Amino acid sequence: MELDIFVERLQNKLIINDQKLEDIDCKRKELTKSSQEEQEKISALCAEVQARVSAAGEALKGKTVVEFSKMEKELSSTREKVRSDSLVLCSELEKITESVGRGDVDKFDLDECWGRVKEIISRCQLDESTRKMPSFYHSKTLAKVKTSDLGYLSVAEFL
Numbered sequence: 001m002e003l004d005i006f007v008e009r010l011q012n013k014l015i016i017n018d019q020k021l022e023d024i025d026c027k028r029k030e031l032t033k034s035s036q037e038e039q040e041k042i043s044a045l046c047a048e049v050q051a052r053v054s055a056a057g058e059a060l061k062g063k064t065v066v067e068f069s070k071m072e073k074e075l076s077s078t079r080e081k082v083r084s085d086s087l088v089l090c091s092e093l094e095k096i097t098e099s100v101g102r103g104d105v106d107k108f109d110l111d112e113c114w115g116r117v118k119e120i121i122s123r124c125q126l127d128e129s130t131r132k133m134p135s136f137y138h139s140k141t142l143a144k145v146k147t148s149d150l151g152y153l154s155v156a157e158f159l
Contacts (some may be wrong), residue, residue: 038153042150042151045150045151046150049150053142060136064134064136067134068134071131071133071134085120085123088116088117088120089117089120089121092113092116092117095108095113096108096113
């Protein structure tokens, strides 16, 4: 092989290598840009998911407030009913005690008194303490979030 042909081949290879280096540098810049874009997509998805999770959490908190408020109203209503019943019973018991103290037991109208307290005494008092308190149970599917729950990275090439 002659020297000038050998030098020409070396120069041609260097030119090709320079072009390849430029191409590689361009691809590296493109790769960096693409990587940032993909990471931004993932960050955006995570932010959306977090926002939805927060919104769902707030909705559950709202439902909790509503349910506990219902129970509070029921308990307040029941308390007021029991209190008013007790006032009626105390009033009738005082009347009986006064009649006995004066010795007017014969004049006391037991049927009339029974008519006023019959409904209260015979009413079935439901025990509110047996009602189950609302409680929160977390979803087991969200307890262990995996990468595949968000998506996947496609690296396959189709021919």
